Amino acid sequence: MTLDRRSLLKLGGAAALVLTAGGGTFLMTRTPNRALAPWQSAGNGYADPRLQALSYAILAPNPHNRQPWLIDLRREGELTLYCDPDRVLPETDPFQRQIVIGLGCFLELLSLAAAERGFAIEIVPFPDGQPEPNLDARPIARVHFRAAAAAPDPLFRQVLERRTNKEPFDTSRPVDEAALEQLAAAGGGALAVQTTNETKLVAWLRQLTWQAMKIEIETPRTYLESIRLMRLGKTEIEASPDGIDLGGPFLETLSKLGLMTRQSLADPQSTAYRQGLDMFREITGTAMAYVWIKTPGNSRLDQLAAGRTWLRLNLKATELGLGLHPLSQALQEYAEMEPHFGAIHSQLGGSGQRLQMLGRLGYGPEVDPSPRWPLETRLQEAKWPKRPKIRRSSRCSTRSASSNNCPGSALKECCRRASRSLTSASSTISRGLEANARRPIWREPFR
Numbered sequence: 001m002t003l004d005r006r007s008l009l010k011l012g013g014a015a016a017l018v019l020t021a022g023g024g025t026f027l028m029t030r031t032p033n034r035a036l037a038p039w040q041s042a043g044n045g046y047a048d049p050r051l052q053a054l055s056y057a058i059l060a061p062n063p064h065n066r067q068p069w070l071i072d073l074r075r076e077g078e079l080t081l082y083c084d085p086d087r088v089l090p091e092t093d094p095f096q097r098q099i100v101i102g103l104g105c106f107l108e109l110l111s112l113a114a115a116e117r118g119f120a121i122e123i124v125p126f127p128d129g130q131p132e133p134n135l136d137a138r139p140i141a142r143v144h145f146r147a148a149a150a151a152p153d154p155l156f157r158q159v160l161e162r163r164t165n166k167e168p169f170d171t172s173r174p175v176d177e178a179a180l181e182q183l184a185a186a187g188g189g190a191l192a193v194q195t196t197n198e199t200k201l202v203a204w205l206r207q208l209t210w211q212a213m214k215i216e217i218e219t220p221r222t223y224l225e226s227i228r229l230m231r232l233g234k235t236e237i238e239a240s241p242d243g244i245d246l247g248g249p250f251l252e253t254l255s256k257l258g259l260m261t262r263q264s265l266a267d268p269q270s271t272a273y274r275q276g277l278d279m280f281r282e283i284t285g286t287a288m289a290y291v292w293i294k295t296p297g298n299s300r301l302d303q304l305a306a307g308r309t310w311l312r313l314n315l316k317a318t319e320l321g322l323g324l325h326p327l328s329q330a331l332q333e334y335a336e337m338e339p340h341f342g343a344i345h346s347q348l349g350g351s352g353q354r355l356q357m358l359g360r361l362g363y364g365p366e367v368d369p370s371p372r373w374p375l376e377t378r379l380q381e382a383k384w385p386k387r388p389k390i391r392r393s394s395r396c397s398t399r400s401a402s403s404n405n406c407p408g409s410a411l412k413e414c415c416r417r418a419s420r421s422l423t424s425a426s427s428t429i430s431r432g433l434e435a436n437a438r439r440p441i442w443r444e445p446f447r
């Protein structure tokens with residue numbers, strides 16, 4: 001990432017000071033190489049075909065880059081995939097629906113990488129049952145490796161090039177029908193994949209995704225969840241290569257000048273906060289087309305399947321030179337989001353179908369890969385019974401209300417009540433940040 005000249009000029013003397021005191025060296029050394037190393041080491045030097053495939057699977061897209069995968073390799077010829085309970089998103093993903101989608105992306109990537117070496121994998125999803133309404137200690141999948149049983153998939157060629165493109169897209173470059181058809185076909189046909197580049201619908205979705213983004217930012221507890229996961233600058237990114245990485249020379253300069261801190265990003269009166277909002281508005285406003293995935297229900301199997309399909313779409317978009325950017329806010333299950341959740345399901349859902357993923361499409365600038373924890377840190381012996389349980393969603397206190405199928409077109413009343421009481425009890429952003437400062441957020445995944 002290069003330092004944006006216009007932005008630098010706006011910063012004036014202060015930036016010049018930081019950059020000349022160590023200037024060139026500072027710019028040259030801001031790439032978090034250690035955090036990006038898994039992109040270089042994927043596929044290199046693994047005799048065990050499971051590790052070989054896993055070294056690619058950890059590059060899968062996943063919500064907030066939490067990398068919730070934990071792998072147990074103790075049984076020969078197979079692996080067991082678990083969700084790390086420390087890596088869920090209780091506020092924006094209260095039923096771990098998106099986390100399971102991310103694990104579906106992981107499994108599809110595992111499958112493509114194994115096939116590249118001739119191994120077919122047999123995936124047994126939720127071998128001990130589907131956890132509802134929240135994930136628990138039970139495995140997400142058991143995966144068996146069978147030698148000499150699979151042919152490579154051409155999409156695999158895109159794995160190391162794939163990105164989530166969060167930049168503004170080129171509004172002078174439409175996305176044509178042919179590209180959209182190829183994209184939808186890449187999903188494999190198991191799930192309903194739909195697309196649009198129709199002017200009116202694109203304009204409606206631009207507006208809706210922006211409004212939904214605003215809700216997430218203006219709701220203290222959901223925004224605080226993101227603030228906690230921000231990694232500001234190289235040192236933080238390398239210490240915790242997950243979450244929302246705000247790196248590169250420009251952002252790091254702002255951070256070093258004290259112009260971008262967690263406090264300023266969280267403070268609605270600050271320039272950093274307002275510029276953040278403007279940036280999101282610009283980004284959502286440059287969508288040139290959309291793609292979405294629907295499932296007939298909202299079971300854990302539906303969610304895994306949606307993830308597998310999303311990974312294929314992301315790889316196909318890469319092959320087509322298209323930027324793809326999920327915009328999940330309007331699909332999220334908390335009370336403040338209800339109007340947008342209802343509106344988007346009425347517009348795109350149809351006959352009780354559940355929207356699992358929505359992404360904007362367009363032609364954008366090249367973007368850097370995002371950080372990853374090394375594979376070794378995601379392997380563990382199965383210690384689940386001793387690990388703490390995943391925190392139950394605070395949205396719904398009763399089992400029925402927190403059903404993963406809540407809501408259909410609207411959130412259930414008790415879900416709303418639970419959320420209201422949580423909102424009133426929830427601390428303000430600044431109180432939360434104080435608490436956060438006392439909490440070690442740069443934790444190693446295993447202790």
Ligand SMILES: Cc1cc2nc3c(=O)[nH]c(=O)nc-3n(C[C@H](O)[C@H](O)[C@H](O)COP(=O)(O)O)c2cc1C
Pocket residue numbers: 059060061062063064065098099101102105162163164165166325326327328329369370
């Ligand atoms: C289920 C799911 C939901 C996501 N939602 C969003 C989103 O709302 N906004 C966004 O910018 N990225 C979203 N992402 C993309 C992740 O942030 C991204 O995959 C992660 O940061 C890793 O980056 P990479 O895909 O470039 O490797 C989502 C990804 C998944 C799998």
